[in-house]
Amino acid sequence: xxxxxxxxxxxxxxxxxxxxxxxxxxxxxxxxxxxxxxxxxxxxxxxxxxxxxxxxxxxxxxxxxxxxxxxxxxxxxxxxxxxxxxxxxxxxxxxxxxxxxxxxxxxxxxxxxxxxxxxxxxxxxxxxxxxxxxxxxxxxxxxxxxxxxxxxxxxxxxxxxxxxxxxxxxxxxxxxxxxxxxxxxxxxxxxxxxxxxxxxxxxxxxxxxxxxxxxxxxxxxxxxxxxxxxxxxxxxxxxxxxxxxxxxxxxxxxxxxxxxxxxxxxxxxxxxxxxxxxxxxxxxxxxxxxxxxxxxxxxxxxxxxxxxxxxxxxxxxxxxxxxxxxxxxxxxxxxxxxxxxxxxxxxxxxxxxxxxxxxxxxxxxxxxxxxxxxxxxxxxxxxxxxxxxxxxxxxxxxxxxxxxxxxxxxxxxxxxxxxxxxxxxxxxxxxxxxxxxxxxxxxxxxxxxxxxxxxxxxxxxxxxxxxxxxxxxxxxxxxxxxxxxxxxxxxxxxxxxxxxxxxxxx
Numbered sequence: 001x002x003x004x005x006x007x008x009x010x011x012x013x014x015x016x017x018x019x020x021x022x023x024x025x026x027x028x029x030x031x032x033x034x035x036x037x038x039x040x041x042x043x044x045x046x047x048x049x050x051x052x053x054x055x056x057x058x059x060x061x062x063x064x065x066x067x068x069x070x071x072x073x074x075x076x077x078x079x080x081x082x083x084x085x086x087x088x089x090x091x092x093x094x095x096x097x098x099x100x101x102x103x104x105x106x107x108x109x110x111x112x113x114x115x116x117x118x119x120x121x122x123x124x125x126x127x128x129x130x131x132x133x134x135x136x137x138x139x140x141x142x143x144x145x146x147x148x149x150x151x152x153x154x155x156x157x158x159x160x161x162x163x164x165x166x167x168x169x170x171x172x173x174x175x176x177x178x179x180x181x182x183x184x185x186x187x188x189x190x191x192x193x194x195x196x197x198x199x200x201x202x203x204x205x206x207x208x209x210x211x212x213x214x215x216x217x218x219x220x221x222x223x224x225x226x227x228x229x230x231x232x233x234x235x236x237x238x239x240x241x242x243x244x245x246x247x248x249x250x251x252x253x254x255x256x257x258x259x260x261x262x263x264x265x266x267x268x269x270x271x272x273x274x275x276x277x278x279x280x281x282x283x284x285x286x287x288x289x290x291x292x293x294x295x296x297x298x299x300x301x302x303x304x305x306x307x308x309x310x311x312x313x314x315x316x317x318x319x320x321x322x323x324x325x326x327x328x329x330x331x332x333x334x335x336x337x338x339x340x341x342x343x344x345x346x347x348x349x350x351x352x353x354x355x356x357x358x359x360x361x362x363x364x365x366x367x368x369x370x371x372x373x374x375x376x377x378x379x380x381x382x383x384x385x386x387x388x389x390x391x392x393x394x395x396x397x398x399x400x401x402x403x404x405x406x407x408x409x410x411x412x413x414x415x416x417x418x419x420x421x422x423x424x425x426x427x428x429x430x431x432x433x434x435x436x437x438x439x440x441x442x443x444x445x446x447x448x449x450x451x452x453x454x455x456x457x458x459x460x461x462x463x464x465x466x467x468x469x470x471x472x473x474x475x476x477x478x479x480x481x482x483x484x485x486x487x488x489x490x491x492x493x494x495x496x497x498x499x500x501x502x503x504x505x506x
Contacts (some may be wrong), residue, residue, distance in 0.1 A: 008202050012104075013090055015439040018088045019105055023112040023366075024078075027373045030180040031121045032078025036380040038441030041072060042450045043128040053076025057216055060164035064130045072126040080129040081121075084136045085112055091139050095146065095180060095438060096343050103346045106362045107339055113369035115265045115433070122376045124329065130165050135332060138172035139163040146202050152204065160206035160215065170321075170335030171203075177201050177309055179340055185291055185307070186347070206233075237321055254317045256310040261333050265433045266365070267372040275361040279341055282354050286344040289351075306453045311337070314354040327434035338362075376436065379429045387440045388450065390422060394503065395458055397494050404501055409460030412473050415506030416440075420487045445470045463500070476502070 025032075049463060068076065089108050089184050098104050111117075120128045141155040141162070177198075184194045220227065240246040262276045263269055292303060315333045319326045345358055390410035398404060398411075417423065418438035431437050442448045449465035464470035476482055479497075485504045486492050491506045 003470075009094070012093065013086070015101060016089050016108065017086050017106060018066040018122065019081055019108050020112060023109055023504050024082045024085060025201065026123050027113045027370045028078065028081075028375045030118070031125065031380075032081075032375060033073065033383065034377070036125070036377060036384060037072070037455065038380055038383060038453075039435050039438065039447065041124055042441065042447030042455070043126065043142055043425075054219060054223060055227060057163075057167065057227065058165055059216055059219050061127075061130065064133075064165065068129070072499060074125060077125055081132050084129065084132040088132070088136050088139050090134075091143050091382035092176070092339060094145055095176065096183070096339060098342070099348060103150045103342050103345065104346075105192075106277050106342050106359070108365035109410060110268065110338045110362060111335060113327055113366045113373065114332070114335045115262045115369070115372070116335070117436050117438065118369070118373040118376055119265075119328050121373075122380050127166070130328075131332075134162045134166045134169050135172055139176060140300070141173050141208075142176040142180070145177070145201055148499070153203055154234070156211065159205065160212045161302070163212040164215065168318045169332060171315045171317045174317060174405065175311070175333050175336035176339075178311055178314055179336065179343070182304060183343065184309055185300045186287075186294060187303050188294055188296060188300065191297070191303045193194070194300075194303060198212065229407055231469045233458065239323055243406045249320055249324055250313070252324055253316050255314040256319050256324075256326065257334060260316070260334050261337055265328060265430055266373070267368040272368060275365055279338075279358055279361050280384040283341040283344050283360055285351075285354070289348050296465045311340075323499065329434050372430075379426070379436070380504070382426065383439060384441050387417070387442055389458070390417065390440065391442075391452060391456055394488065394494070395452070395456070397491075398501065401494060401496060402506060403496050407461055409461060409496075409501050410499070411460055411462045411495070411501045411503065412476055413445060413462060414473055414477050414482060414485075414502060414504040415487065416444070417442060417488075417505045422489065444468045445473065476500070 051060060068080075089104065089111065092098075092107060093104050098107070117128075117132075120131060137158040141158040144151045144155040159173065162173075181194050181198050182202075185191065219225075240249065240261040246416070262280075263273050266272050287304075291304075296304075313320065315336060316326075316331065318330050318333075322330075338383070341358070347353060348355075399406070403409070415442040417437075423439045425431060425439060429436075431439075432501050442451050444463060445462065446466065446468050449460065452460045452462070462470075476497075481497060482502060482504065485495075485502070488494065488505050489505065495502060
């Protein structure tokens with residue numbers, strides 16, 4: 001127990017736990033205490049879909065589901081998410097040597113309320129806890145590599161596990177370690193030693209990636225599964241057709257980083273843009289003051305500038321790796337930029353007015369993020385209620401079709417409710433982000449089946465119910481008779497054709 005007390009600052013952990021629980025519940029409590037399944041999370045039971053995860057290189061997701069359960073209980077996911085976030089903030093605070101409560105509070109409110117976490121909870125809550133666990137593993141990997149002991153080898157295992165759950169958070173460990181190298185340089189540590197430390201860190205990451213790639217190949221061979229070509233598969237990693245395309249992607253990686261950092265999806269985006277510009281300008285001023293105050297050598301200043309140049313690329317490296325295929329769930333690492341700003345602030349307390357401005361800006365951004373998160377969850381609740389109402393009417397119409405037998409007649413769904421006549425976009429809600437573009441919670445073949453059977457409790461025999469898109473539906477949709485069918489809610493949108501019950505949504 002004494003050794004544990006030496007290793008863990010329980011006073012700091014208690015403070016972080018209290019504020020993290022409060023902020024996480026304020027921002028995401030509605031989601032954790034309500035059923036808001038939609039889109040991908042409508043695969044309510046994930047048992048039997050282990051091949052889906054292996055096909056895209058996330059081979060440890062089935063293991064996670066095995067221990068947590070094949071259903072997705074939001075309260076359990078919420079509790080796990082809060083525990084992981086407490087650990088994330090704690091180890092970041094230790095590594096960046098944040099001692100004052102106000103600085104810890106700033107990084108907590110930003111990480112707990114960021115857009116990525118909101119969108120993850122809103123539509124992909126089935127992955128929310130495991131993705132936060134992946135974030136934590138990357139933080140811990142940086143922590144153990146920094147220790148420079150035998151524990152550093154644990155970091156390799158942690159990185160391999162994190163890649164096997166969600167490879168998109170590679171930027172997290174890169175961003176944190178670059179931040180630690182910057183701290184060394186600002187503290188006048190010899191630039192050669194810092195460079196050696198950076199190379200040592202890169203070697204750890206490369207070894208982890210190699211081990212991950214070997215494990216993935218072995219498992220694919222054992223289970224006789226091929227990597228698919230979906231947008232989120234590792235099969236598309238670094239697939240550039242030319243050097244020109246690669247350099248174009250590097251340029252866009254930087255552009256994309258600044259777009260996500262300065263103009264994130266939140267409430268009153270323009271206000272957040274202005275506040276972010278103010279924070280960045282003050283942070284640059286703080287960096288210049290710190291350089292002068294610590295009388296840094298030219299070599300250190302040059303290396304600081306070089307690291308600052310690669311920060312956007314490192315934090316958004318997944319954009320480059322995926323060849324530009326990215327969405328808001330993949331950019332959690334970009335929020336690490338705010339940790340740099342807080343560190344600079346914590347080391348420059350001379351200009352009180354500037355310090356107060358940054359505190360105020362952080363607090364306003366977090367408040368706007370909380371409003372945005374609750375709006376997104378409200379949007380999902382409205383859409384869930386709309387889907388229940390619509391599906392009740394669909395089922396009633398199905399049962400009135402002559403020749404239909406419940407649970408036996410093969411049902412083919414053509415199109416999607418969210419692109420049909422009933423799709424109504426509600427004003428002032430964000431539809432332009434990951435998982436939020438639909439107006440109904442059902443978005444593809446498999447989750448229509450899951451929603452009607454498991455959520456509505458109605459036995460239905462939807463064809464190809466284990467597939468995202470139905471090959472039979474695509475084939476039948478080219479038939480002239482089905483082409484000429486009106487879309488739901490027209491009375492003729494549901495009828496028997498060639499032994500199939502056809503439901504045409506769009």
